Amino acid sequence: MASAAGPSLAAHPRRWAALAVIVAGQLMIVLDNSIMNIALPSAARDLGISDADRQWAITAYSLAFGGLLLLGGRVADFVGRKRALVVALVGFAGASAIGGAATSASMLFAARALQGAFGALLAPAALSLITVMFVSTRERARAFSVFGAVSGAGGAIGLLAGGALTEYLDWRWCLYVNAPIAVFAAFFALRLVPESKAHGARRLDVPGVVLATGGLVSLVYAFTHAAKQTTGADGLPSTVGWGDPTVITLLAVAVAALAAFVVLETRTANPLLPMRVVLDRNRGGSYLVFLLLGAGLFAMFLFMTLHLQVVLGWTPLKAGLGFLPFALAVIASAGLVARLLPRVGPRPLLVTGLAMASAGMLLLVRTTPDSSYASTILPSALIIGTGLALVFVPASSTALLGVEDHDAGVASAVLNTAQQVGGSLGLALLNTIAIGAFTGKLTDLVATGADPRSAAVLATAQVHGYHVAYVWGAAFFAAGLVVSLVVMAVSRKSMPDPEDEAAGEPAVAVA
DSSP states (O other), X not given: OOOTTSOEESSOXXXXXXXXXXXXXXXXXXXXXXXXXXXXXXXXXXXXXXTTTTTHHHHHHHHHHHHHHHHHHHHHHHHOHHHHHHHHHHHHHHHHHHHHTOOSHHHHHHHHHHHHHHHHHHHHHHHHHHHHHOOSHHHHHHHHHHHHHHHHHHHHHHHHHHHHHHHHTOTTHHHHTHXXXXXXXXXXXXXXXXXXXXXXXXXXXXXXXXXXXXXXXXHHHHHHHHTOEEEOTTSSEEEOOTTOHHHHHHHHHHHHHHHHHHHHHTTOSSOSSOHHHHHSHHHHHHHHHHHHHHHHHHHHHHHHHHIIIIISOOOHHHHHHHTHHHHHHHHHHHHHHHHHHHHHOHHHHHHHHHHHHHHHHHHGGGXXXXXXXXXXXXXXXXXXXXXXXXXXXXXXXHHTTTOOGGGHHHHHHHHHHHHHHHHHHHHHHHHHHHHHHHHHHHHHHHHTTOOTTOHHXXXXXXXXXXXXXXXXXXXXXXXXXXXXXXXXXXOGGGSOOTTGGGGOOOOEEOO
């Protein structure tokens, strides 16, 4: 039946072409999360950014993106998801161009924050459009397989692209490259993507916006600041750590603001985040899985990159190529997962995928300063990539299962927020743990008579730190597996009928 709220679209005839446009926008966001890590050392040298300040090129983006996602999701619901998508794409292109043309550190940091703000509007708009365009089980599974492949493999592709652009052109092209992608996507979005918006009450919950944004910004910044690298009194690398007064204050502010936000959302008539979205056990479980997945995945990219470039001495381009098998494994597996999802349901796929990802992380403990890529890193990359494909598709689908059209944007924003906060948490926690393990190992080696200035000794200590981080990353994936088994109750029978397209597509409310 058509929605009473507006005209209906049984099966948008250009939905697959529209998906290509939406995925192009998502790819740009995912690429930008990793591509700037490759460009940062060159940018710092060019603009005279100190070692203490250069992390702001990453932090400025993370704070704006993570802090504004919930607001971006609700704005997309209210003003129209197509309109939000186009505005976000154009804005992201402009911010990227400003960043590429930066003549000072402050100009680069401001551009990165602007990118994050437009990304926080783009990401939930893109995901919610997929939700409302693809309503049959089979087609939605296929659409999410494409989206999941891009989300999973995009980080690795970003490392490859960043290495090539930095090595053969200039670090500025790591930002400039977003502009043509965004303009191309916006041009075709105007022609191919249908408009869709929430109907009924559309008052923005301003107190909720202030509390949620303030809480998320404080939380992400606390994690990021805790992992900020310093030099200890002994001259060895260290981090600010969790006991730092700034970190403690930020965490306290975050907890207070987010707790107040939850209380407010249960009492206001037009909540920014309706509690019905997150309290459903299957959606809530999916959000937890994405949070834990982000924690492990972001850490894997960081420490594998450090191993390839710092320990093995690979160039940025060669290190990017080292991640290519991971990306190909995700892409190759996603199509199979899409066909399996309507037949077996999400839980078997989630459990198998998270078990594979955890095992692949543990296999990385076999790496040594002189071990070969083919015998240690490559098998792990293939196993982790295949496992994550088994997770991305069903978790994305389940996270939006049963969401009303009115809440599609905010439900998508929660999914992105979970992964972003999980990534920030994972990077901060595991970076702190890895540096502590490195320092402890180096101290032990020096106590046995080793020379702390020896490259071999330093490499041994560094790899030990990475090993500890890999074990913790595997633990994050394993925790996601437990959530899939204990919290989530969705089964194949709980999913919409996979043959529903034979009886006709359900109507989708559009503006």
